[in-house]
Amino acid sequence: MNKIVDYLSEQHDRYEQELIDILRIPSISGDPSHTEDMHIMADTLMHEMSKIGMNKAQVIETDGHPVVYSEWLNAPGKPTLLIYGHYDVQPVDPIDLWSSPPFEPVIKGDKIFARGSADDKGQIYIHLKAIEAWLAIHGSLPVNVKLIFEGEEEVGSPNLKGFIKDYEKMLTADYVVISDTPMFREGYPGITYGLRGLAYMQINLRGTNTDLHSGSFGGLVKNPINALVEILAQMKDDQGRIRIPGFYDDVLPVSDAEHDKLSKLPFDAKDFADSIGAPALYGESGYDDLERLWARPTLDINGIWGGFQGEGAKTVIPAEAHAKVSMRLVANQDPDDISNKFISYIKSLVPESMEADIEAMHGGFGYVTDLNNSGLQAGVKALEKAFGKEVDFLREGGSIPIVKVFADTFQAPVLLMGYGLPDQNAHAPNENFSLYNFHKGIESIVYFFDEIGKLTA
């Protein structure tokens, strides 16, 4: 292992230069004028995979941007890793707010500034350089490795689910590794073991056939906006708990071990509130802030509308009122089950003077990896060895729908070993990536291959 670490030291500057080279390619998946750049980027990755010694490397076309796939499977009896990442990047607008051009990488202090530096080119390069180092020194890897880098993550991965289905056998693995999440704080490695799911609903209430004059009809008809706010006000109790019957039935509770880990993370509620301009934070009683954010389901009204919204005053009783409501779910809540419970509960609250149409728009499962999983433990050891700090155990409040697809398709744990930082501006001007994390990241993946190689397939 020392030899590989020495090799990494020697290659330090070249690795940064290669990162700069791929960051120059403007692979914006959402902009049709960059279609050619998408192919240049995919080809560049394929050549890189061949160059570092992967056995097979290919660009596979899809209905959208291509997938780059590569494998090295010469470690019989050892586990197989499927490493997923994406080579496409976000658009750059508002371009005026960039301190330097988004595709002309600039290093300032420890950080490299460029679109895609953190999200996700810098992070996929960590894996390529770790593989390069192993193969350069030992001529082999201690595990079997499959790489899948897609080009449509920033536009919602419209073809990836189908790709995984079509190539299920080729992609099958014991562990899935994704490096596309931020660490919790600078200098401390993090591993993300949980994601929330989603159930997104729309409520349409109708009171009458047409809008009515509030003078001529007010007092005698139920106003659908009044009805809507009365219904929606019954979604949570005064402790912030969601009142939909059976809503919490399948929620996987936070274990004591997990609670201990989460409570060790530094979190300053005042700073957090200040950063978003909130007078104060608010959440469900009985839970710590990070549990509320990561490990507990939520219910938010994402949109509401009805009646007159213009300047001035219009005395209308509208015919209809509408709301979009979504619930962030956690393991093991089923979005279909939650949608059905939501619909039943809302229907029970609709007054007889009103007609309701409630629609389940879309949903996805939450996800959590067992903290005792041996693959996750291998990741923890590797990260702690490289960074010299205890790992932060993290969850995400949002959803990464493809995680659940990988987990279910291959019955494999998904390890989210991310090297970004909270202030990386991933989808904003001045995106940046820590070069400290880049180099330590490569080192950690070198150790990770070693640790995983100690397990049996």
Added chain:
Amino acid sequence: MNKIVDYLSEQHDRYEQELIDILRIPSISGDPSHTEDMHIMADTLMHEMSKIGMNKAQVIETDGHPVVYSEWLNAPGKPTLLIYGHYDVQPVDPIDLWSSPPFEPVIKGDKIFARGSADDKGQIYIHLKAIEAWLAIHGSLPVNVKLIFEGEEEVGSPNLKGFIKDYEKMLTADYVVISDTPMFREGYPGITYGLRGLAYMQINLRGTNTDLHSGSFGGLVKNPINALVEILAQMKDDQGRIRIPGFYDDVLPVSDAEHDKLSKLPFDAKDFADSIGAPALYGESGYDDLERLWARPTLDINGIWGGFQGEGAKTVIPAEAHAKVSMRLVANQDPDDISNKFISYIKSLVPESMEADIEAMHGGFGYVTDLNNSGLQAGVKALEKAFGKEVDFLREGGSIPIVKVFADTFQAPVLLMGYGLPDQNAHAPNENFSLYNFHKGIESIVYFFDEIGKLTA
């Protein structure tokens, strides 16, 4: 009196022809291309006033369309009536839905179809023809009469309040009479003795500086839409009573006598609900339908908005949420007092995690005439004598702001003796006016002058 009634019979056809003539003038106040027609209409009325024998008739310019004023004040010791009406009409769009051209009056059965027939030219002509008949037969009126017909009622009477102030002495009267309301049902005369007032508010709630992602922040911040619905749901209790402290303090209760009168009016809740496509009606417990509609204050959310309103799903926690809320008031609620109570109550409900800005947009007093008022009783006698039916005692759910201005300026009761019908399409295509009501209306005003003349000033 018989002589006048005989005279009316003789003039029956001429009166209809004269009504047709003024209905041909397209006096649309809201359309600048009809400015010339406004002057033609005003001049026509002025000449008519002179012709029938009023002592003085003049067109008085304002900053908008002119006011036509006339008086006959040769009944010393007798009360003075100020009769208000308007000679302007609504626009005619959608013109395609008219069965005959709006300014080419057509008589079908008992009804004359034309823009302005009911609202309000037919009704002001009732007064002119009653005056004509009295002066033709007796050479004098039994009361003093002042006529004020404005040309801006359909555009909100922007200059009338100022006009009343400028000409307060000229206009002063013991009773104000307005014929611009509908009767409750065909064949039955009605007198409207109450109107509701208004307090119109806007609530702006702010939770954070910018919109947030519901995955990254959901569970830890109060969503301003959730907060808004929770606040607004506390505006009424489960009996439909408004929960603002002190809201009902000044409400003039419905007397037993009034309750008896209102309960005699035929009202079919099922038919009413069907006519507006409502699954059922809804109102405050403990009150009859017409009391809810006319004599009880209301609270309606006229508009609500926040977050994402488009197609599909966007998982946003918006920075802000907004609502427009108006309360229909009744005598003797003060709109400023109610606005202040509203603001205090809302502020008491705003969570500490939220900033609220609550704005009183505009308001107006409700109005009620004492049912025992001798002027109103004179009107009742006259209407019953002409129509041969008991008077329906009516209130209006809406507001006519100028009523309160007249009442307060002259300390005079305002008698709303209207001859329209509920299905008159006042602001819609195919506006129409009952010729039965036109002729009976003239007769009733003839009697009304007589009855009022029996009172002392």
